[in-house]
Amino acid sequence: MRGRVVIVTGGGGGIGSEVSLELARQGATVIVVDDGSGVGGEPLAEATAQDTVERIEAQGGRAIAAAISVTDEAAIQKLVDETLATHGTLDAVVNTAGAIRFPRIVDGTAEDWAIVLDVHIRGHLTMLAATLPPMVAAGRGRFIAVSSGVGLARTSVDGPAYGAAKRAVAALTWQLGPRMPAGVSVNALSPIAATRMVRASLAFAGADPGGLDLSAMPQPEHMAPAAARMAGDAFGWCRGRVIFSAGPELSLIAPPRLVEAFATGGVGAAAALPTLGPVVLTPAHEQQRSTGGSNPRFGPLDAAAAPTAATGADSGRTCLVVCDDRDLADGLSAALTPWGHATVVVPVGVSGGPDPVAGFMAAEEGIRRAAATSPTGAGLDAVIVVHGLDTPDAAPGVLGLGEPASGVSASGVSASGVSASGVSASGGGPGSAVDWQAVLASHAGTAGAILTHAAWARAAARHAATSGQPLRIVHIVPATSPGGRSAAQAVTQLARCVDDTPAALPADHDGAPPAGGPARLVAFAISGESADPADAVPLAELAARLVAADDALPLAGAELVLRPGWIGLRTHPGPAATLSLAGADLGTWTDDALRDALDPFA
Structure with a gap:
């Protein structure tokens, strides 16, 4: 790293500080960015960035303190401009800045969610937007994001906002990295170490802060070698990957991958799901692998298996x-009718805006009214939330269907001339025509979309807890753009956190628990990756089955996807x-092993 210039955000403490020290030891000039906020994002204005600079200078290194927030777009852009003017280069960015709030879904406030999503998603996008253009112009550069295990394979019942945000960071990395031009790489580090976030989390769970001994855990300094390696020239071959570090071990994290799929153009989803749900999807979800590849698992499917109108x-x-x-909405109502469900339809009404x-x-008022005005008079049994990117140029209609949202041109093209979806109707993968700039642009509303689903999930959880009535919620996220797919993955992570959460009354509930104790909220998520109107029917049939069928309960938290002509299940x-x-x-041995994991025949 000798002669290199690197920006490290969150460099005032923990992993960020240790990464800054390691990069400086290797000869880099480090710009330490940290506004001195607390672990929960509370403004403390502590001189943490300067503290790290003084530690670096005491060891003979070169560093500059920048006491600014990653969410301050103007300040970040000014910093990048000044860095280029002074040093003539910006070689790498390590974006460790973060914040965490701990309440479970039933207790989390709008502020809790907004602060966490603001730092981890909007702040992350701000850093990418400010630093990638000069790297691309120079033909070289490294950007290292930071994800977390609780946004990947694991869940966090006490931090669903953090887990959802970190999944969005990983999803963006997987989509952005392969589209970067030669010489510029975007990857993510997923560390586990004894940081102040871990200490705060354990204290929130009831541990005595004074008695915590985390010496057996990897320490922040153990994360620095991996981050420094990823920021160096030699690691430029790796693009769009998430690397988990536990200090003495590194793991290559695989993105969600398809393990089961079935066509929706045969007998139809309503007829196929009674068999394919419990026989194919559920075992694959529980085992996180396909159960096919041997003897056939089912016989011919019969259209007569579709549900008939419910009575009694x-x-x-x-x-x-x-x-x-x-x-x-009409299609969902029609699909629910055979299951005996009357529907109440309301607009989303939650923007995630200012x-x-x-x-x-x-959201809470919407659920309260729906329960009070239930056509059957028996309260509320389920909620289906359909919401995608919350931007003025969102694609017309949900999944490209029906009436367009307000403020959208008939062509679905924004003022910038970029397609609202940014990709083809099939959802587009890394090989599609969309470039890295369009990927970033498509994420402008990702945090808002997640916030909307969080609002309805919390409202549903509180209703289930206070009413004592079991409730299912199905989150459908339009995901025909890269930003939409990141939002869909984040909402799936939210659903997984909800499903791992024990039933509990909200903290501000001042009445006695209902008879029999509080009821449990069960959450499902579907990534809607098709803009073909023909796929509206199987989408509605899948959602209806998740709402109503008992054999669908094991699919709670599954990574379900609707693509043109088929429904599938992906792994976590x-x-x-x-x-x-x-x-x-x-x-070099590390790089060789990682390459072999990606392609043993390369």
């Missing part, structure tokens, strides 16, 4: 459909290969 004991249930697309508090209140992101350092330094 099977009827009298109510589902709230939160949707701005009138045609899709006043998220009002959005959270609107998880380790594909692990490298044990065995006391050795990171080096």
Whole structure:
């Protein structure tokens, strides 16, 4: 790193500080960015960036303190401009800045969610937008994001906002990295270490802060070698990957990958799902692998297996459909009718915009009214929330169907001339025509979309807890753009956190628990990656089955996807290969092993 110039955000403490020290030891000039905020994002204005600079200078290194926030777009852009003017180069960025709040879904406030998403998503996008252009212009550069295990294979019932945000960071990395031009790489580090976030999390869970002994955990300084390696020239071959570090071990994290799929153009999803759901999707979700590849698992499918109109004991249930697309809302209502569900349709009503508090209140009021005005008079049994990117140039209609949202041109093209979806109707993969700039642009509303689903999830959790009535919620996220796919993955991570959360009353509930104790909220998520109107029917049938069928309950938190002509199940992101350092330094052997994990025949 000798002669290199590197920006490290969150460099005032923990992993960021240790990464800054390591880069300086290797000869880099380090710009330490940290506004001195607390672990929860509270403004403390501590001189943490200067503290790290003084530690570096005491060891003979070169560093500059920048006491600014990654969420301050103007300040970050000014910093980058000044760095280029002074040093003539910007060679790498390590974006470790973060904040965490701990309440479970039933207690989390709009402020909790907004602060965490603001730092981890909007702040991350701010850093990418400011630093990638000069790297691309120079033809070289490294950007290292920071994700977390609780946004990947694991969940965090006490930090669903953090887990959802970190999944969005990983999803953006997987999509952006392969599209960067030659010489510029974007990767992510997923570390685990005894940081102040871990200490705060354990204290929140009831541990005595004074008695915590985290010496057995990897320490922040153990994360620095991997980050420094990823910031160096030799690691430029790796693009769009997430590397988990536990100090003496590194793991290559595989993105969600398809393990099961079935066509929706045969007998139809309504007829196929009674068989394929419990026989194919559920075992694959539980085992996180395909159960096919041997003897056939089922016989011919029969269209007669589709549900018929419910009567008597099977009827009298109510589902709230939160949707701005009138045609899709009608389709969902039609699909729910055979299951005995009457529907109440309301607009999304939560923008995630300048006043998220009002959005959270609107969601809670929407559920309260739906329960009070249930057509059956029996309260509320389920909620379906359909919401995608919350931007003025969002694609017309939900999944490209029905009436367009307000403020969208008939062509679906924004003023910048970029397609609203940024990709083809099929959703587009890394090989599609969309470039890295369009990928970033498509993420402008990702945090807002996640915030909207969080508002309705919290409102549903609170209703289930206070009413004592079991409730299912299905999150449908339009995902025909890269930003939409990141939002869909983040919302799936939210659903997984909800499903791992024990039933509990909200903290501000001042009444006695309902008879029998509080009920449990069960959450599902579907990534809608098709803009073909023909896929509206199987989408509605899948959502209806998740709402109503008992055999669908094991699919709670599954990574379900709708693509043109088919429905599929993806795995959760998880380790594909692990490298044990065995006391050795990171080096060419590390790169060779990672390459072999990616392609043993390369």
